[in-house]
Amino acid sequence: MNFVERNAFKGFGQPVLLGRRLTVYSVVFYASVRESIKDFLEEFDVSMAELKSAISYCKNR
Secondary structure (H helix, E strand, O other), X not given: OOOEEEOOOOHHHOEEEOXXXXXXXXXXXXXXXXXXXXXXXXXXXXXXXXXXXHHHHHHOO
């Protein structure tokens, strides 16, 4: 399932996680600099499926 949306009223038109204001680029960046993915997922309340969708979005851009 795709968890990424573009909405002019969220994230200044940048791609965000579906139903949130958390940008795809923020998700990918913060996941990459954390010591563990598990800590990132818990801290930001993001599911593994949402993270994979964000990474996939970036890879396809």
